[in-house]
Amino acid sequence: MSLLTNAAVFLATVAGMEVFAWWAHKYVMHGWGWGWHKSHHEPRTGLFEKNDLYAVVFAGVAIILIALGTAGWHPLEWVGAGMTAYGMLYFLAHDGLVHRRWPLRYVPRQGYLKRLYQAHLMHHAVHGREGCVSFGFLYAPSVATLRRQLRELHDGRLARSDELSTDAGKGPGAA
Numbered sequence: 714m715s716l717l718t719n720a721a722v723f724l725a726t727v728a729g730m731e732v733f734a735w736w737a738h739k740y741v742m743h744g745w746g747w748g749w750h751k752s753h754h755e756p757r758t759g760l761f762e763k764n765d766l767y768a769v770v771f772a773g774v775a776i777i778l779i780a781l782g783t784a785g786w787h788p789l790e791w792v793g794a795g796m797t798a799y800g801m802l803y804f805l806a807h808d809g810l811v812h813r814r815w816p817l818r819y820v821p822r823q824g825y826l827k828r829l830y831q832a833h834l835m836h837h838a839v840h841g842r843e844g845c846v847s848f849g850f851l852y853a854p855s856v857a858t859l860r861r862q863l864r865e866l867h868d869g870r871l872a873r874s875d876e877l878s879t880d881a882g883k884g885p886g887a888a
């Protein structure tokens with residue numbers, strides 16, 4: 714397998730994982746998988762939350778794929794590597810930047826990171842399983858789009874912008 718093919722498989726996996734993660738977050742984690750994900754929409758009590766088990770499952774799949782690939786089933790090792798890279802980006806953006814689960818106090822003031830940050834806070838603006846918006850982790854719609862979606866979902870009840878504050882000081886903290 715050429716270097717170019719491997720790189721293409723790797724990059725396609727990273728991009729594909731965002732689509733898959735969006736789908737899984739919307740339909741599995743906020744669906745029949747809510748039992749694990751619920752902990753992420755509640756204040757965290759310790760270092761970990763039950764929702765972290767999803768990351769463990771994904772890491773397990775990536776390890777199996779890398780093992781199969783290196784045993785000869787090419788290019789599965791590059792699919793596994795793409796999944797691992799996605800997991801690291803998820804950890805940086807979601808756990809680090811938004812939820813501050815490690816000592817990072819950076820609040821993005823502009824550009825893509827700000828949009829990503831605000832979009833995920835808006836995912837947490839609705840409490841509970843139903844009526845949430847913004848299920849992606851690396852791709853984020855604009856705040857205006859998400860506000861409109863929230864208004865449509867909640868019949869105007871969540872329309873006031875101050876209820877959906879994306880101000881850093883009112884971040885979801887441990888949630």
Ligand SMILES: [Zn+2]
Pocket residue numbers: 738742743750753754836
């Ligand atoms: Zn969620």
Ligand SMILES: [Zn+2]
Pocket residue numbers: 753807811812833837888
């Ligand atoms: Zn979150």
